[in-house]
Amino acid sequence: MHRLTPPSDGAAAGPAPTARAATDVIEISHLSKRYRDVRAVDDVTLHVQAGQIYALLGLNGAGKTTLIRLLLGMIAPTAGTVRVLGSDVTAGDRTAWAKVGYLVETATAYPELTVRENLEVVRRLPGTATSTGNSVVDYIIERLALTPYAERRARALSLGNLQRLALAKALIHAPGLLILDEPVNGLDPAGVAEIRALLAETAHQHGTTVLLSSHLLAEVARLATRIGILHHGRLIVEHDAGQLDRHRRRHLRLSTRDDYAAQAVLRAHGYHPTPATPAGLLLTEERALSRPDQVATVLVHGGAPPTQLHLEEEDLESYFLRTIGQPRQAGLAGRPAEGEEHHA
Numbered sequence: 001m002h003r004l005t006p007p008s009d010g011a012a013a014g015p016a017p018t019a020r021a022a023t024d025v026i027e028i029s030h031l032s033k034r035y036r037d038v039r040a041v042d043d044v045t046l047h048v049q050a051g052q053i054y055a056l057l058g059l060n061g062a063g064k065t066t067l068i069r070l071l072l073g074m075i076a077p078t079a080g081t082v083r084v085l086g087s088d089v090t091a092g093d094r095t096a097w098a099k100v101g102y103l104v105e106t107a108t109a110y111p112e113l114t115v116r117e118n119l120e121v122v123r124r125l126p127g128t129a130t131s132t133g134n135s136v137v138d139y140i141i142e143r144l145a146l147t148p149y150a151e152r153r154a155r156a157l158s159l160g161n162l163q164r165l166a167l168a169k170a171l172i173h174a175p176g177l178l179i180l181d182e183p184v185n186g187l188d189p190a191g192v193a194e195i196r197a198l199l200a201e202t203a204h205q206h207g208t209t210v211l212l213s214s215h216l217l218a219e220v221a222r223l224a225t226r227i228g229i230l231h232h233g234r235l236i237v238e239h240d241a242g243q244l245d246r247h248r249r250r251h252l253r254l255s256t257r258d259d260y261a262a263q264a265v266l267r268a269h270g271y272h273p274t275p276a277t278p279a280g281l282l283l284t285e286e287r288a289l290s291r292p293d294q295v296a297t298v299l300v301h302g303g304a305p306p307t308q309l310h311l312e313e314e315d316l317e318s319y320f321l322r323t324i325g326q327p328r329q330a331g332l333a334g335r336p337a338e339g340e341e342h343h344a
């Protein structure tokens with residue numbers, strides 16, 4: 001099994017994951033960033049605990065990159081505070097950069113240097129954890145599936161491999177905290193799966209805390225332990241990823257030969273059917289969702305047997321769009337999901 005830190009020479013020593021207490025690694029308090037009349041980040045308060053994989057989700061322009069640049073002190077906030085790994089982040093102060101593995105926006109590399117040379121430059125950066133010998137470079141090249149491209153100049157890399165190189169640079173010092181803006185940008189589905197597995201392994205086996213941004217809900221839902229949705233600069237919803245299924249709406253869709261009669265039968269038995277589009281009926285109550293067989297029995301005995309009966313679940317994209325107030329399917333919009341933390 002691979003280890004992120006090469007076992008042989010003790011190079012790239014990062015903070016021991018077991019030594020960290022379950023505490024906030026990132027503390028963002030009432031953070032805002034305005035560009036003239038644009039509120040890129042608007043009064044965001046957010047905490048990321050050690051060992052969490054926190055996914056910031058949002059459409060293009062939601063404020064993800066701005067929030068990440070604020071986190072790293074690359075730009076100054078209009079208001080609010082940021083603490084990373086227990087230290088206040090001040091714009092222009094690069095201390096946070098040295099302690100964090102990061103990838104911000106487009107992957108960049110020295111175009112005339114090879115993959116290996118680019119990584120060697122990062123390995124030798126002053127102010128980062130000491131890494132001696134080439135083994136850490138070899139190791140990270142292999143880990144990011146870059147071996148066939150190791151001697152290729154960065155300018156000749158595909159977008160996906162450039163993104164891999166950027167991730168290799170973020171991971172090379174085995175940081176205790178990774179901050180990644182759209183880490184799977186430009187990767188094909190196999191590459192996305194590879195990076196997902198790599199990040200999950202890094203977090204689970206090495207205790208690395210990860211904050212990543214994405215506009216791909218389905219992708220991050222399989223990786224993140226906590227999800228925050230940004231919309232127009234505001235953090236509008238936060239919840240644990242494990243709760244996602246509970247937040248997704250379900251309904252039982254019925255087709256009948258006579259919707260009017262079926263509706264009357266169901267009402268007489270205490271159900272609350274609503275008309276579906278273009279025809280049929282929907283039931284959303286738990287009693288119907290958990291026992292569709294009983295619904296069928298009631299309809300058969302009432303003389304309005306169903307011709308079809310489907311349990312349908314809102315997909316992740318619809319959930320996301322509904323949460324930001326842009327429902328894709330009118331039939332699934334409206335009711336707030338139970339247990340969500342809504343940020344006004």
Ligand SMILES: Nc1ncnc2c1ncn2[C@@H]1O[C@H](COP(=O)(O)OP(=O)(O)OP(=O)(O)O)[C@@H](O)[C@H]1O
Pocket residue numbers: 035038039040058059060061062063064065066067215
């Ligand atoms: N330097 C800047 N000057 C003016 N407006 C800016 C600047 N940077 C960001 N913005 C604006 O702030 C808002 C948030 O942008 P940001 O890049 O943070 O969003 P994002 O969620 O990262 O989007 P994307 O997924 O497209 O990268 C947008 O309206 C953007 O146009």
